[in-house]
Amino acid sequence: MSDPTTRATDAAISLQEVRKSFGRVVAVGGISLDIADGEFLTLLGPSGCGKTTTMRMIAGFEEPDEGRILLRGRDVVGVPPNKRDVNMCFQHYALFPHMSVQENVEYGLKLRKVPREERRRRVAEMLEVVRLEGFEKRKPAQLSGGQQQRVALARALVNRPTALLLDEPLGALDVKLRKQMQLELKRIQHELGTTFVYVTHDQEEALSMSDRIAVVNQGLIEQVGRPRDVYERPATPFVADFVGVLNALEVRADEVRDGRVVVRISDRERLVVPTGDRPVSAGTELLVAVRPERVWLRAPADETSADSRLEGTVRQVVYLGTLTQFYVDTTLGARLVVHELSDRRASGFVAEDRVVLTWDAEDAAILRVE
Amino acid sequence: MNPAVSRGGRRSLWIFFALLVVFLYAPILILIVFSFNDRTFVSFPWQGFTFRWYREFVHNSALLGALRTSALVATLTSVVTVVLAIPASILLVRRRFFAKGAVSGLLLAPLVIPLVVFGIALLILFNTVGIPLSPLTVAIGHIVIALPFAILTMVPRLERISVSLEEASRDLGAGPLRTFRSITLPLLAPAVLSAFLIVFTISFDEVVVASFIAGDQPTFPLYLFSQLRLPQRLPQVIAVAVVVMTVSSIVVIASEVGRRLADRRLERVANLQQEVSAG
Numbered sequence: 001m002s003d004p005t006t007r008a009t010d011a012a013i014s015l016q017e018v019r020k021s022f023g024r025v026v027a028v029g030g031i032s033l034d035i036a037d038g039e040f041l042t043l044l045g046p047s048g049c050g051k052t053t054t055m056r057m058i059a060g061f062e063e064p065d066e067g068r069i070l071l072r073g074r075d076v077v078g079v080p081p082n083k084r085d086v087n088m089c090f091q092h093y094a095l096f097p098h099m100s101v102q103e104n105v106e107y108g109l110k111l112r113k114v115p116r117e118e119r120r121r122r123v124a125e126m127l128e129v130v131r132l133e134g135f136e137k138r139k140p141a142q143l144s145g146g147q148q149q150r151v152a153l154a155r156a157l158v159n160r161p162t163a164l165l166l167d168e169p170l171g172a173l174d175v176k177l178r179k180q181m182q183l184e185l186k187r188i189q190h191e192l193g194t195t196f197v198y199v200t201h202d203q204e205e206a207l208s209m210s211d212r213i214a215v216v217n218q219g220l221i222e223q224v225g226r227p228r229d230v231y232e233r234p235a236t237p238f239v240a241d242f243v244g245v246l247n248a249l250e251v252r253a254d255e256v257r258d259g260r261v262v263v264r265i266s267d268r269e270r271l272v273v274p275t276g277d278r279p280v281s282a283g284t285e286l287l288v289a290v291r292p293e294r295v296w297l298r299a300p301a302d303e304t305s306a307d308s309r310l311e312g313t314v315r316q317v318v319y320l321g322t323l324t325q326f327y328v329d330t331t332l333g334a335r336l337v338v339h340e341l342s343d344r345r346a347s348g349f350v351a352e353d354r355v356v357l358t359w360d361a362e363d364a365a366i367l368r369v370e
Numbered sequence: 371m372n373p374a375v376s377r378g379g380r381r382s383l384w385i386f387f388a389l390l391v392v393f394l395y396a397p398i399l400i401l402i403v404f405s406f407n408d409r410t411f412v413s414f415p416w417q418g419f420t421f422r423w424y425r426e427f428v429h430n431s432a433l434l435g436a437l438r439t440s441a442l443v444a445t446l447t448s449v450v451t452v453v454l455a456i457p458a459s460i461l462l463v464r465r466r467f468f469a470k471g472a473v474s475g476l477l478l479a480p481l482v483i484p485l486v487v488f489g490i491a492l493l494i495l496f497n498t499v500g501i502p503l504s505p506l507t508v509a510i511g512h513i514v515i516a517l518p519f520a521i522l523t524m525v526p527r528l529e530r531i532s533v534s535l536e537e538a539s540r541d542l543g544a545g546p547l548r549t550f551r552s553i554t555l556p557l558l559a560p561a562v563l564s565a566f567l568i569v570f571t572i573s574f575d576e577v578v579v580a581s582f583i584a585g586d587q588p589t590f591p592l593y594l595f596s597q598l599r600l601p602q603r604l605p606q607v608i609a610v611a612v613v614v615m616t617v618s619s620i621v622v623i624a625s626e627v628g629r630r631l632a633d634r635r636l637e638r639v640a641n642l643q644q645e646v647s648a649g
Binding site for chain 1: 535538539540541544548553556
């Protein structure tokens with residue numbers, strides 16, 4: 001691990017106003033991002049949002065139309081991929097089918113003219129890190145999907161790159177294996193201290209592994225932050241919707257007091273939302289969001305001290321195992337999703353029950369000010 | 371009911387298949403039989419088994435010369451054609467460029483040009499430019515004829531080699547040439563071998579174009595044609611034909627087996643990846 005004081009200043013990778021179009025289609029519309037040494041950064045977004053193009057520009061498979069890409073401070077625009085000190089883990093692994101595991105992993109070292117003995121040692125070390133000792137002589141076709149994935153990791157990491165770029169590396173694995181590999185990836189990254197840049201459309205993957213997440217939409221970064229920040233304080237409606245379930249209410253502010261917006265709906269219903277740093281005054285139209293697991297379901301008669309209180313009717317109940325999902329039509333017209341743990345304290349509401357939704361002011365956020 | 375599954379239908383299909391095989395291979399079988407018949411006239415009745423015709427052709431220097439010429443032309447043609455077809459196929463599969471459709475059309479056009487027309491055209495061209503006719507000119511003609519076949523053999527294989535393999539190689543530090551040598555070429559090798567054999571075969575028995583531009587050194591098929599006027603030579607010619615056929619069958623079968631083995635290897639990887647992504 002490098003010295004924490006230098007970590008903040010010199011980024012392993014720095015993207016500066018990077019733009020890329022394919023014909024008339026703008027793939028990346030101006031992205032700036034510093035990725036710190038040893039960081040696990042995830043580019044999260046829907047397919048076609050430009051996250052893969054961004055990664056391919058870092059690797060050198062695409063050249064930006066504008067902007068700079070710095071690797072450890074050196075501008076690499078125009079440098080071919082074989083001369084860049086980053087390595088990539090491809091979506092379908094791209095293992096060389098005619099080479100053994102050993103040959104696959106030592107490919108990069110051979111090209112760097114690393115002497116035979118050292119090559120042997122480093123390959124063995126890396127196969128140990130990915131837990132594939134004893135598989136040296138196998139061909140990729142003789143390995144399972146998860147094992148192929150590990151070979152691909154070893155093949156990239158054995159070169160000790162400035163950064164490892166991972167392009168939806170777990171997309172081809174089944175759910176169980178995927179969860180397992182998420183933990184493995186995190187362990188390997190921690191063990192080696194390598195900078196990981198991870199591309200995915202899977203928000204759960206992003207939340208569980210990343211130090212920071214950059215949410216990408218239509219070629220632009222919507223928000224960069226720690227997983228908790230991105231999830232709990234989404235900066236835009238897109239982020240709120242893409243990372244988690246979007247529960248949004250369009251309301252008009254009635255009063256702003258002590259950094260809180262108050263919306264009075266009826267004599268028994270009101271919303272309280274922190275202003276954050278948004279310019280809000282009485283009469284402003286707002287889009288307010290609240291996460292499904294922060295909402296409590298109560299019977300209409302229940303007393304509550306919660307800040308926000310909204311009435312509605314349960315329309316549908318979906319049992320998901322650990323969670324139960326309630327779709328509730330509110331008096332504001334919008335439908336809210338509420339998650340409740342399916343434990344002994346479960347409320348047991350069924351469709352058509354009248355309910356009250358409550359939550360604390362801090363659990364809601366303003367997504368947009370009209 | 372599906373006629374391929376019903377009992378009557380299956381029997382008819384088998385009969386049809388047997389007739390087809392007889393139709394295709396009876397002439398060749400007759401040829402083999404007559405190559406051992408101890409009679410100058412190629413007709414029944416059977417007059418006893420002999421190796422005479424085989425012995426005679428081994429000492430027929432004109433015939434051996436024609437065989438040598440053809441072997442030379444076919445070797446030259448197949449090597450040059452394959453060497454040209456590899457970059458052409460890579461260009462067609464991997465690159466986007468201006469007028470790609472037109473270029474691929476031009477490369478494949480010799481497939482549909484009548485050989486007689488092409489033979490005459492080449493004769494005129496060589497005369498005009500002043501190139502003397504020789505096995506070399508035949509090889510030039512054959513390269514043009516065979517190039518589309520070689521390209522069409524390699525393109526499908528190349529399309530199945532994932533671009534990401536080449537990208538992975540670049541990513542790990544290999545330049546374009548090294549990537550071609552270490553990744554693309556080894557994976558393309560079965561198709562290269564197939565193309566080589568197909569082109570060799572095409573060149574070896576091509577007679578139309580060769581008849582215009584062979585000059586005074588006939589190729590093997592040209593020699594065979596010329597011998598048809600002399601009935602007493604016919605049994606010898608048949609014996610040579612049997613030898614050539616046997617050798618080429620062995621080569622083609624061996625290469626096909628090799629290609630399938632290599633293909634299966636690639637497919638296993640592809641299947642595994644599919645299974646994994648389906649699960």
